[in-house]
Amino acid sequence: MSFRQAKRFGQIGVCSALALTLGGLYVQTAHNETLVDYKSKFPPIVTDVEKPPARKDLLEKLGKPISSPAENFSARDATSKFDLIIVGGGATGTGAALDATLRGLNVLLVEKNDFASGTSSKSTKMAHGGVRYLEKAIFQLSKAQLDLVIEALNERASILNNAPHLAHCLPIAIPVYKYWQMPYFYAGCLLYDLFAGSQNLRFSYMMTKNRLLDKHPQLDPEGLVGGLVYHDGLFNDSRMNVTLALTAIHNGATVLNYMEVKQILKNEEGKSKGVRVVDAETNNEYLVAADAIISATGPYSDALLSMDESPSGLPDPEILKHPKMVVPSGGVHIVLPEWYCARDMGLLDASTSDGRVMFFLPWQGKVLAGTTDVPLDKIPENPVATEVEINDILKELQHYVKFEVKREDVLSAWCGVRPLVRDPKKVHAGNINSTQGLVRNHLIYHSPNGLITISGGKWTTYREMAEEVINEVIKDTPEFQTKHLKPCSTRNHKLVGAVNYDDSLSARLAQLYKLTDKMAIHLASNYGDRAAMIIGMFKDPQNAEPLGLTNPPTYANFDHPFTRAELRYSMTYEYARRPLDFLARRCRLAFLDSKMALQCVDEVADIMAEEYGWSKELKKQYIDEAVHYIEHMGLEPNADPYGKL
Known part of the structure; x- marks a missing residue:
């Protein structure tokens, strides 16, 4: 190599090195800028929020409170007044409280037990349009059924x-065992997508x-042709219900659990204009007036209707044995x-032996299977799952699973009352057991004395049901005509926990606080942007x-990510008042593993008793209540759905 060539080669080398250095600096700078910009897009991690009002x-x-309880009270005896009283703390009641409060009404909601203590905690946990309704709409040429599907898909x-922290999209597979079913099911799934639109x-x-x-190695491969996959929403129902109550309180509503309506107060014209409520914790009674009253008590709607019909405002004690409005099924x-199922994809059994649809869904780290549909003669106070129904679900599952399905694998079981509803005006003594007038959707009923009842429907459409009933109340209440109320805004109103939530939250919590993936995912997906507050208690x-x-x-003790901090948070920020409130409806342990929940009752009661100052007698009462409830969640063989062993 000549000197000139060497010199040229050296120049090229220097230039190349300089270019690489400058290029590296540029890439690094651009990379750093990208990271800075990316980090700036993260919502803040919330470590402190103002406590909600204490009970x-x-x-x-x-x-x-009134000093001398009696039964001859009227609306003029009330010591406080609200624009609107809502009775019932389930999905529709709390949804209506939020809607009315956002419009500018002064709202009181009272719930006899805990939020979501009834049907609203015992759903299939799906936010869905209902593929089975679509099939009926097509084959029965039913516009009403099609409207149900489209309405639910929008909701x-x-x-x-x-509530993106509480709900997410879940793919659901339909196993196909006959070749002709493949195009049939696929066409149905495509129509489902089509009606969802944008x-x-x-x-x-x-x-x-x-x-x-x-994806589903547990499936029996014999005769299997393939599968169809469609998508729906999966959510945590009782936590959604509690979050609705918290969001209503955050916006100014007065929302109280463990407040039972004993009497509807009438004015001089006999109209329903208030309630007499009893605080279950103190036995104090309060007289509260209102311009309007909504009953959102689900299966127990007939109890409020009987109060409204009675001149004294007192209930018919036998009404739930022969309800007029509600036709219950379990x-x-x-x-x-x-x-029993893939971790990120559910299964749909579209061809059960009795023609129902059966779901098998990954939920909270376990598998949720159901449901049955059994007519009930009366409204049970605490419905339970019978052995017959549990075994029916297991038998259907055995058709798909290649290993033995065992009864001892059932971790928990429960029964919810689904209220089909009918117009009470069409029911009389001669046709009390008739299905005449049944509606497939929800029903808003205006009683002659002014009570407005909303019942029926399903979890997915709770928001629209709430909007409709508040529209009706505003339209029919003269006192509201002079108020400058806002239009409904709940369609796009973020619930508590959702404002600063994004899909990266669990990863950021795990990284920042050195959590396990399971703990970070659990807290982020159940508490949203409030998760760091629980972690702070660690x-x-x-x-x-x-x-x-x-x-x-033992290893089993670490199978569930529920801590004492979560319990303390639920008492301070979520109005958990008894052990069962936490174990069944805040952390869901009773629904996920009833045997483990039973082992936690005493520990939870100890912590709550210290916080709330319970007497030994009251603590024992709440422990017995929780034990009795949880023992009936698949641990004891129940003979009928009314809670008898």
């Missing part, structure tokens, strides 16, 4: 948008036999270990301990 502060809004989008979650698709077995669900080592921890600890 005693909410009770003060009801005025002074599904609202649930996923307003709010469609994902497009449906076909799966080969091998791909389906890769729906049973069971929970199984995670190996600074006290006792709060970081798992509930039900035995000495010596």
Whole structure:
């Protein structure tokens, strides 16, 4: 190599090195800028929020308790007044309280037990349009059924948008065992997507036999042709219900659990214009007036109707044995270990032996299976799952699973009362058992004395039901005509926990606080942007301990990510008042593993008793209540749905 060539080569080398250096600096700078910009897009991690009003502060809004309980009270005896009273703390009641409050009404909601203590905690956990309704709409040429599907698909989008931490999109596979079913099911899935329109979650698709077995290795491959996959929403029903109540309170509503309506107060014209309510914790009674009253008591709607019909405002004690408005049926669900279904895809049994649709869904780390549909003669106070219904679900599952389905695999089981509703004006003594006048959707009934009842429907459409009943109340209440009320705004109103939530929250919590994936995902997906507040309580080592921890600890104790901190948070921020409130409706342990929940009852009661200052007698009462409830969640063989063993 000549000197000139070497010099030229050296120049090229220097230039190349300089270019690489400058290029590297540029890339690094651009990369850093990208990271800075990316980080700026994260919502903040919330470590502190203002505590909601304490229960005693909410009770003060009801005025002074009456000193001499009696039954001859009227609306003029009331010591406080609201624009609107809502009776019932389920999905529709709390949804209506939020809607009315956002419009500018002064709202009181009272619930006899805990929020979501009835049907609203015992659903299939799906925000869905209902593929079975679509099939009926097509084959029965029913516009009404089609309207139900389209309505629910629209509301599904609202649930996923307003509470993204509690609801998410879930693919659901339909195993196909006959070749002709493949195009049939696929056409149905495509129509489902079509009617969802711009709010469609994902497009449906076909799966080969091998791909389906890769995703669901538990499936029996014999005769399997392939599968269809469509998409729906999956959510945590009781936590959604509690969050609706919290959001209503956050916006100014007065919302109280464990407040039972004993009497509807009448004015001089005999119209329903208030309630006499009893605080279950103190036995104090309050007289509260209102311009309008809504009953959102679901299966128990007839009890409020009987109060409204009675001149004294007192209930018919036998009404739930022969309801006029509600035609009840029981729906049973069971929970199984995670190996019964894929972790990120559900299954739909579209061809059960009795023609029903059966779901098998991954939910909260377990598998949810159901449901049944059994007519009930009366409204049970606490419906339970019978052994017959549990075994019916297991038998259907055995058609698909290649290993033995065992009864001892059932971790929990429960029964919810689904209220089909009919117009009470069309029911009399001669046709009390008739299905005449049944509506497939929900019903808003205006009684002659002014009570407005909303009943029927399903979880997915709670928001629209709430909007409709508030529209009706505003239209029919003269006192509201002079108020400058806002239009409904709940379609896009973020619920508590959703404002600063995004899909990266669980990863950021795990990274920042050195959590396990399971704990980070659990807290983010159940508490949203409030999750870090629970983690902050871990600074006290006792709060970081798992509930039900035995000495010596076993692996089973760490199967659930529920801690003492979560319990303390639920008491301070979510109005959990009894052990069952937390174990069944705040953390869902009773619904996921009733045996483990039973082991936690005493520990939870100890912590709550210390916080609330319970007497030994009251603590024992609440422990017995929780034990009795949980024992009937698949641990004891129930003979009938009314709770008898």
